Amino acid sequence: MPVGRAAATTRPSGGNYPFLLGVASGDPTSSGVVLWTRLVPDPFVPGGGMEPKRVPVRWEIARDEQFRKIEASGDAWALPELAHSVHVEVDGLAPDREWFYRFHYRSDVSPVGRTRTAPPPHRPTGSLAFAFASCQNWASGYYPSYRHMAQEDLDLVLHLGDYVYEGGIPAGGGYRRTTTPDTLRPAPQDLERWRMQYALYKSDPDLQAAHARFPWLVTWDDHEVKNDYANTQQGQAGDISALRAAAYQAWYEHQPVRAPARPDRHGGPRIYRRLEWGNLAQLDVVDGRQYRSVPPCGWGEADACAAAYGPDITMLGFEQERWLYSGFQASKATWNILGSNVMLARLDHDGPEGDRLWHDAWDGFPAARNRLTEAWVRHDVSNPVVVTGDWHSTFVNDIHQDFDRPSSPVVATEFVGTSISSNGDGAVYGPYYGPMIQYNPHIKFFDGDRRGYVRCHVDRDQFTADLRMVSTVSTPEAPESTFASFAVENGKPGAQRD
Numbered sequence: 132m133p134v135g136r137a138a139a140t141t142r143p144s145g146g147n148y149p150f151l152l153g154v155a156s157g158d159p160t161s162s163g164v165v166l167w168t169r170l171v172p173d174p175f176v177p178g179g180g181m182e183p184k185r186v187p188v189r190w191e192i193a194r195d196e197q198f199r200k201i202e203a204s205g206d207a208w209a210l211p212e213l214a215h216s217v218h219v220e221v222d223g224l225a226p227d228r229e230w231f232y233r234f235h236y237r238s239d240v241s242p243v244g245r246t247r248t249a250p251p252p253h254r255p256t257g258s259l260a261f262a263f264a265s266c267q268n269w270a271s272g273y274y275p276s277y278r279h280m281a282q283e284d285l286d287l288v289l290h291l292g293d294y295v296y297e298g299g300i301p302a303g304g305g306y307r308r309t310t311t312p313d314t315l316r317p318a319p320q321d322l323e324r325w326r327m328q329y330a331l332y333k334s335d336p337d338l339q340a341a342h343a344r345f346p347w348l349v350t351w352d353d354h355e356v357k358n359d360y361a362n363t364q365q366g367q368a369g370d371i372s373a374l375r376a377a378a379y380q381a382w383y384e385h386q387p388v389r390a391p392a393r394p395d396r397h398g399g400p401r402i403y404r405r406l407e408w409g410n411l412a413q414l415d416v417v418d419g420r421q422y423r424s425v426p427p428c429g430w431g432e433a434d435a436c437a438a439a440y441g442p443d444i445t446m447l448g449f450e451q452e453r454w455l456y457s458g459f460q461a462s463k464a465t466w467n468i469l470g471s472n473v474m475l476a477r478l479d480h481d482g483p484e485g486d487r488l489w490h491d492a493w494d495g496f497p498a499a500r501n502r503l504t505e506a507w508v509r510h511d512v513s514n515p516v517v518v519t520g521d522w523h524s525t526f527v528n529d530i531h532q533d534f535d536r537p538s539s540p541v542v543a544t545e546f547v548g549t550s551i552s553s554n555g556d557g558a559v560y561g562p563y564y565g566p567m568i569q570y571n572p573h574i575k576f577f578d579g580d581r582r583g584y585v586r587c588h589v590d591r592d593q594f595t596a597d598l599r600m601v602s603t604v605s606t607p608e609a610p611e612s613t614f615a616s617f618a619v620e621n622g623k624p625g626a627q628r629d
Contacts, residue, residue, distance in 0.1 A: 147172040147180065149236050152330060153339035156232065156246035157347045157387030158404065159287070163222035164246050164346055166190055167387035168234045170215040174330035175312040177323045183211045189235035190219050196231045196243060209236075213393075214326050216384040226251045227409075244343040247286060249408055253463055256409025257590065262599075263289040263470070264584040265352065265520025266550030268296045269332055270305030272604025276551050276583050277337035279599065279611040281344045283586060286408075288345045289416065291520030292352025292472040293553065294386075295332050297378075306555060306605055320374065325381035333385060337607060342387075349386045350402055350416050352472040352521055355379075359430060359491045361423045366430040403451050405458055412589055413462045415455055416470040422448025426490040435486035439497050446499040456506040465621065466589055467512050471519045475500065475545050476528035482570035492521070497535070504532045507542050514621060515543035516594055518585070523550040524560045525585075525598055527576035527617055529625050537572075541624045546596050546617070548585040549578070552604045556582075575626060581614060594619040596626070 149170040158165045170188065173180025187206045194200040202224060209215040217234065224230065227250040234241040250256040262285055267274060280288070300315040319325040333339065356378040357365045363372045379394050386392070391401040399421055406414040423446050427438035438444070445452065459467065473492040480487035488494040507515045517530065526547035532539040554560065560579030568577050583600035600614040616629040 149181075149239055150234065150241040152333040152385075153343055154232070154234065154241050154244040155342035155347065155387040156244055156345075157349060158389050159247060159249050159346045159406070160222075161226040161249045161251045163220065163224055164230070164248060165387045165389055166192070166217075166219040166221060166232050166234075166244070166246075168217050168241055169385065170209050170217075170236055171330060174334065175314050175327050178211070179214060179326065179330070181209075181211065181215045185210050186215070186236070188217050190217070190232065191235075192221055192224070192230050192232040194230065196245075198231065198233070202230070214381075214384045218387070218390070220389060224248050227256075242339075242343055246346045249406065250411075251409065252407040254409045256411040259287070259408050259412050259589040260285045260587070261287040261289060261589075262584050262586045263291055263518045263520070263548055264551050265291040265472075265548060266293040266523055266553040267332070267338070268293075268354075268550070268553040269307070270296075270298070270301055271550075271555040272306045272552035272582070273607040273609075274335050274337040274551055275601045275604060275607050275609040275611065276599065277335070277341040278607060279601070280584060281337065281340040285345050285586075288341065288347045289414070289470050289518060290347055290349045291470055291518065291548070292350055293354040293520065293550075294349065294351065294382075295328050296354045296553075297328075297357055300331065319378070322377040322380055325377050326384065329381055329385040347387060348404075348406060348414065348416050348470065349388060350418060350470060350472055351382060351420060353420060353491070355382055356420070360420065361425045362421065364425050403447075403454065407464065410463055410465065411591070412466045412468055413458070413464040414468045414470060415458055417447055417455065417472075418451065419446055419472045422451055424496070426495040428490050428495060431489065431491060432480065432487060433490050435488055435494075435497075439490075439495060441498065444496055444498055446493060446496040452499075452502065455503075456510070459506050459512045460510045462510075462512060464513065465591060466514045466516060466594060468589075469515065469517045471517050473521045474519050474526065474528075474547050475503075475517050476526065476530055476573060477534040477571065478564070478567060478574075479570040480567050501533055504530065504542055508532060514594070514619070515624070516619060517543060517545040518587070519545060519547040522547050522560070523554045524564060524579040525549045525577065525581070526574055527596075527626050529573040529575060531573060534573075541573075544594075544619045544624055544626050546585055546587075546626070549581055549583055549598075549600075551584065552582060554582075556603050556605060576615065576617070576628065578614070583611070583614070592621050595629070
């Protein structure tokens with residue numbers, strides 16, 4: 132029996148309860164999972180209301196929601212240098228089943244979370260159900276999509292970036308019409324302020340419910356640091372190394388991710404990783420920000436230029452490219468799913484009138500994109516499907532082997548999901564991108580005006596994507612419906628509308 136919504140979100144109120152940000156799990160394998168929480172009795176003060184010393188936290192993982200059959204337990208240190216966050220990498224669990232977990236600190240008990248282990252690698256597996264989401268600006272609206280997502284029957288959630296936004300929070304909290312603490316009004320510039328930003332976002336009960344209900348795979352995009360940044364640079368701001376270091380640290384402290392994602396003195400965190408779901412699916416989640424070249428043709432919207440085709444220009448960094456392509460070569464999965472933070476397909480802005488593109492996406496790195504598509508072809512990768520965030524809009528795209536040659540073969544399919552809340556209820560991107568679609572025949576569907584997530588079901592025969600949209604983000608109780616559905620058949624790249 133899946134854990135119910137009440138069990139996943141109920142918690143004591145008042146006093147100095149330390150589990151105000153809930154619990155989460157992530158990065159599942161066939162034998163384990165990461166369990167996460169943070170002790171933070173006072174989220175919007177430096178230190179989170181904890182004394183600056185390490186404290187022990189008890190964790191338990193059980194086969195049943197009542198914890199009558201505890202499978203594993205132990206103690207973990209909540210360290211002040213990690214904001215008293217806890218990352219427990221549990222191993223030795225049975226594959227392909229659900230588990231329940233909780234934490235104890237002194238006399239307090241956390242909410243109960245539900246998670247699951249993956250099927251054994253390369254073993255026959257019937258199906259995979261997952262959702263992907265991105266872009267949840269706190270000030271733009273509530274998160275009714277997470278309220279609905281928590282009621283779904285899913286194995287996994289992919290979050291593809293813009294988990295927080297780097298701006299200060301308005302005094303009235305935007306749509307939320309709440310009083311914002313003075314400490315949140317300036318934009319984050321240091322680690323303590325970034326920690327408060329995450330605490331604000333993770334205080335949302337619907338986001339907590341979705342985290343407590345499913346294991347997550349999380350990557351980042353730009354707003355976790357600064358809009359449209361590349362590596363350590365950002366257009367007008369120049370070098371943002373110090374800001375990026377603080378932001379990356381806070382990201383790790385608030386996500387259910389494994390130890391390589393923790394920044395240290397030896398260099399930046401490694402967050403690109405791979406999940407094998409039996410022999411059905413291989414999921415590669417990439418980091419498209421930390422290693423990318425500064426856009427050679429200019430920041431944002433600009434004309435295409437020859438420099439973007441230089442062999443030294445990269446979106447992922449060459450080490451990550453080698454890791455990704457060797458994974459393609461070794462894959463025996465029926466479906467190969469790539470989690471990307473920005474759109475892979477070309478989006479020609481002005482058709483035959485020019486070469487205007489958006490250079491913060493793969494359009495700014497065409498040689499790197501060609502290396503990716505050619506790797507799919509060279510290694511005869513089975514059924515590549517890209518799932519993408521960032522755009523606050525929905526696109527369904529055919530991916531050509533070379534977008535400079537429109538007659539080149541379609542080698543993959545891309546689903547770009549809209550935002551959870553960013554842009555609110557305004558019709559912003561529909562009027563902006565809508566006139567461009569005619570210049571891009573590989574774009575099979577576009578909607579720029581709705582908020583939601585994409586629910587996916589994968590089996591041997593097809594990959595199905597349902598666009599789950601809410602009516603408004605001005606209230607957390609907004610209804611949801613399936614706006615459209617698409618399917619990719621095994622062996623036939625390109626999506627068809629159901």
